[in-house]
Amino acid sequence: MKKLYHLPYHELRRKIFDKEIKVKDYAQEILERIKERKDINAFITINEGILEEANLIDNKIKEGEKVGRLAGALIAIKDNICTKGIRTTCASKMLSNYIPPYDATVIERIKIEDALILGKTNMDEFAMGSTTELSYFGPTKNPLDKERVAGGSSGGSGAAVADHQAPLALGADTGGSVRCPASFCGIFGLKPTYGLVSRYGLISYANSLEQIGPMAKSLKDLSLLLSCISGKDERDSTTLPLKDFNFSFEKKGKIAKRVAIIKELVEEGLQRGVRERFYSALEILKDMGIKISELSLKILEYAIPCYYIIAMAEASSNLARYDGLRYGLKLKEGMENFSLYISKIRGEGFGDEVKRRIILGTFILSAGYYEQFYIKAQAIRKIIRKEFDRIFKEYDLIISPTMPSIAYKLGEKSKDPLEMYLGDIETVSANLAGIPALSLPCGYSSNMPVGLQLMGKPLSEGLLLSTAQEFERIRGENFE
Amino acid sequence: MRELEVKTLSDMSIKIGLEVHCQLTKLKSKLFCPCSSDYRDKEPNTNICPICMGLPGTLPTLNKEALFYALKVCLALNSEPNKRILFFRKNYYYPDLPKNFQITQYDRGGGVPFSSGGVLKLSSGKEIRIRRMNLEEDPAKIFYEGSITSSRYSLIDYNRAGIALLEIVTEPDMSNPKEAREFLERLKGLLEHLEVSEPDLEGAMRCDANISLMDGTRVEIKNISSFKEVEKALNFEIARQKALISKGIKVKRETRHWDEARRITVSLREKEEEEDYRYFPEPDLVPIAINEEMVKQIILTLPELPEKREKRYVKELGLSETLAKVIAYDRDLMKLFEDSLKYCNLPKKIGSWIVNDILAYLNRKNLTLKDLNLDANKLAKLAEYSEEYKVSDKKLKELLNELISGKKNFLEVLKTLKKEELVQKDEVLRIVDSVIKSNSKALEDYRKNKKVLDYFMGKVMEISKGKIDAKEVRNLLKEKIEEIIK
Numbered sequence A: 001m002k003k004l005y006h007l008p009y010h011e012l013r014r015k016i017f018d019k020e021i022k023v024k025d026y027a028q029e030i031l032e033r034i035k036e037r038k039d040i041n042a043f044i045t046i047n048e049g050i051l052e053e054a055n056l057i058d059n060k061i062k063e064g065e066k067v068g069r070l071a072g073a074l075i076a077i078k079d080n081i082c083t084k085g086i087r088t089t090c091a092s093k094m095l096s097n098y099i100p101p102y103d104a105t106v107i108e109r110i111k112i113e114d115a116l117i118l119g120k121t122n123m124d125e126f127a128m129g130s131t132t133e134l135s136y137f138g139p140t141k142n143p144l145d146k147e148r149v150a151g152g153s154s155g156g157s158g159a160a161v162a163d164h165q166a167p168l169a170l171g172a173d174t175g176g177s178v179r180c181p182a183s184f185c186g187i188f189g190l191k192p193t194y195g196l197v198s199r200y201g202l203i204s205y206a207n208s209l210e211q212i213g214p215m216a217k218s219l220k221d222l223s224l225l226l227s228c229i230s231g232k233d234e235r236d237s238t239t240l241p242l243k244d245f246n247f248s249f250e251k252k253g254k255i256a257k258r259v260a261i262i263k264e265l266v267e268e269g270l271q272r273g274v275r276e277r278f279y280s281a282l283e284i285l286k287d288m289g290i291k292i293s294e295l296s297l298k299i300l301e302y303a304i305p306c307y308y309i310i311a312m313a314e315a316s317s318n319l320a321r322y323d324g325l326r327y328g329l330k331l332k333e334g335m336e337n338f339s340l341y342i343s344k345i346r347g348e349g350f351g352d353e354v355k356r357r358i359i360l361g362t363f364i365l366s367a368g369y370y371e372q373f374y375i376k377a378q379a380i381r382k383i384i385r386k387e388f389d390r391i392f393k394e395y396d397l398i399i400s401p402t403m404p405s406i407a408y409k410l411g412e413k414s415k416d417p418l419e420m421y422l423g424d425i426e427t428v429s430a431n432l433a434g435i436p437a438l439s440l441p442c443g444y445s446s447n448m449p450v451g452l453q454l455m456g457k458p459l460s461e462g463l464l465l466s467t468a469q470e471f472e473r474i475r476g477e478n479f480e
Numbered sequence B: 001m002r003e004l005e006v007k008t009l010s011d012m013s014i015k016i017g018l019e020v021h022c023q024l025t026k027l028k029s030k031l032f033c034p035c036s037s038d039y040r041d042k043e044p045n046t047n048i049c050p051i052c053m054g055l056p057g058t059l060p061t062l063n064k065e066a067l068f069y070a071l072k073v074c075l076a077l078n079s080e081p082n083k084r085i086l087f088f089r090k091n092y093y094y095p096d097l098p099k100n101f102q103i104t105q106y107d108r109g110g111g112v113p114f115s116s117g118g119v120l121k122l123s124s125g126k127e128i129r130i131r132r133m134n135l136e137e138d139p140a141k142i143f144y145e146g147s148i149t150s151s152r153y154s155l156i157d158y159n160r161a162g163i164a165l166l167e168i169v170t171e172p173d174m175s176n177p178k179e180a181r182e183f184l185e186r187l188k189g190l191l192e193h194l195e196v197s198e199p200d201l202e203g204a205m206r207c208d209a210n211i212s213l214m215d216g217t218r219v220e221i222k223n224i225s226s227f228k229e230v231e232k233a234l235n236f237e238i239a240r241q242k243a244l245i246s247k248g249i250k251v252k253r254e255t256r257h258w259d260e261a262r263r264i265t266v267s268l269r270e271k272e273e274e275e276d277y278r279y280f281p282e283p284d285l286v287p288i289a290i291n292e293e294m295v296k297q298i299i300l301t302l303p304e305l306p307e308k309r310e311k312r313y314v315k316e317l318g319l320s321e322t323l324a325k326v327i328a329y330d331r332d333l334m335k336l337f338e339d340s341l342k343y344c345n346l347p348k349k350i351g352s353w354i355v356n357d358i359l360a361y362l363n364r365k366n367l368t369l370k371d372l373n374l375d376a377n378k379l380a381k382l383a384e385y386s387e388e389y390k391v392s393d394k395k396l397k398e399l400l401n402e403l404i405s406g407k408k409n410f411l412e413v414l415k416t417l418k419k420e421e422l423v424q425k426d427e428v429l430r431i432v433d434s435v436i437k438s439n440s441k442a443l444e445d446y447r448k449n450k451k452v453l454d455y456f457m458g459k460v461m462e463i464s465k466g467k468i469d470a471k472e473v474r475n476l477l478k479e480k481i482e483e484i485i486k
């Protein structure tokens, strides 16, 4: 029998409003599901107050009070998004006891819509990784094959949604961290336009690249969650001056007409199964009347080094604040010498990958190397941005596979950082250019899901979503 | 031979530059968060929020008011604001930095300072060039038990963390410690006058100095608490460096610490090369465009600047240049002066009182105007009454000083003033009477010739040594004589 937890949120919502089900019962069911599937290790922390909060929503509905757009939605939150009173660890020993005194803007926004925080999901420590193996709390496993990774760094959120432990989730995407687990777990994940969603309360890894993004089992849910979290925030000066979003497509939205594929993203390094799924996806797009052209974008050869230089530079500075003086991990001894104390705390509190990126980032910003690396990377970033601008003058979308392969085996990539970094080839450009990118499932290879990535010009989320919706519809028809 | 050497040493050219950090205390909130900028007298670590504590996930947002304040200062100093305001991170680990980096501005690596160029004029007319100004956040305050080296612990108070600081860096244009002190005093006056800061508040205006002799090695002096200390520290440093040079020892490039208690500078660290702060653009703050319109608006709201005011005092109010200079550059004196003129139109008298009596008294007693129970209204009234009651200058000064020092309150002073006038009136009457009595011959002559009154006048003025008002004497005499001869 189909359980409640299998349903996408928009179907649950109808049942909740029709008083067919109670949010509390649903929450109870979800909690049991999480307990049953503990071996997936999707959550680091569960919100202890969830049943009481669910009760409050039930009462509101019973009393006929007006409720928000996300009433009764249990949302899994990546553990680098601050939640007031709920431990927020970044999957690091450094913050393993840290309870934020404030809510991130996105949390405030979903709470206003009567959503409930289900819990905090596993991730790579400080979002540094593409597999969710590099967590102080152990790896998250792929629900479709427990020998495989869930992707990362928002792997806990991806696995939770795919495994029906949560109907909706928030992740954060610095170089593919929402899209990679979406692709590996077979769900929908979106990295919004830079500045569409407030980063206030998102624990910074690489500020100029990252965005909080929704993850869901359906496009409808995805667009609803996106609508609720988008818009200008006075507390984040990098947010765009936009208000009142509604990416709804109840009516048939406008879809893309001209689409580009980029040689550098689809030729080398693609797994055979992924390539096959990608090309059959192209066929579907053609069926939709979309014209597809192939372009070359040589500069993308430098996208990965450029991305890692900027991300590591920013990270080395962002993570400097973890010194064990004000919050987080503390040592009882060694306080008499500041330098020794913080060396010890940081030595103990950070994992190897975090240390590696801090050390490289520190090096990149050092006198003499700053010009050689950081300034150059910024110049390349500018060129990439311009090139994308140019392409989007002629084409509505750029499409590619989301990841060059299906989910890696546990331990397959995490031992060799360089190989892990190279897996981000398809995704990092969107972060460098600040453009929106959506990952949607487009079939299976070796019984594992393959993701299709749509990228559009800034603020083209609506077009991405409606094109994806139409793609889904046609693909469904083909299956039947 | 030895004498000759000493002579050259005393002629050695000195170059002093200053780096002033001034809190914009008049702002309502800190530079990047909503916490109050009034952190003094608060319980430690109560004037804080997640942002200024650098809690994970928080982001800075620029206090736009701070931008306006900084622009005001920059325009008043004729410094050219940059078209784009960019912030950089200065990365270093120190317990007073909640994020272990400071958000500041930087003039290299793709950055630009808040403004470049500008001048501040000294009383001699010499212009001290401003190199640049930057807007940045103040670190927290660390308390030590005793001194930094012997303390067993450090206590950190984050109340100050994130307060808006304006960094003003000069060119090495000052050639002696006196000039350095005057520069600071003038800058202080300007900041007060623009109503962006209260530099008298503890720690609100801090200064580092750099000094080189004969274009030699530059030495920096840090931890100078007041303007007087700047002069002392620089004097010590000049003597120290001269002694080294005369012995043929090379002056080391280093940062020195002014030990106020021991009145010496001590080496803090030798500086072979600049520390690596790994500056890079702050990704959480977007560049802000400064447009012409904004600048124009601010120019319109700028108050009259001291230089201009000084000229107006001389030209329009008839003040001497000395008086005008002293009053125009000291905001408190200026305010007392201008406010007094709202109640009476006696600028010369008020100006002279303010400088020659009030300021002299303050300097003697090492006090500030706020310590006195004296306001513009009282000062103006006293000036008016003194005109009305014809009190001798000597007596007036005495009264004024009694008022300033608090020996007499304002009412008592007024009573004395009236009494004094009565005494004076009695005195005049007495003289007039005696002159009439002792000149009966002239009194007879007056019956025929009214001009004889002048004779009486002369006599009275002679006895009173001209201290009394002639017109009044004439009226009085006429009245008395007419009465007698009637």
Ligand SMILES: [Zn+2]
Pocket: B030, B033, B034, B035, B047, B048, B049, B050, B051, B052, B053, B162
């Ligand atoms: Zn604050």
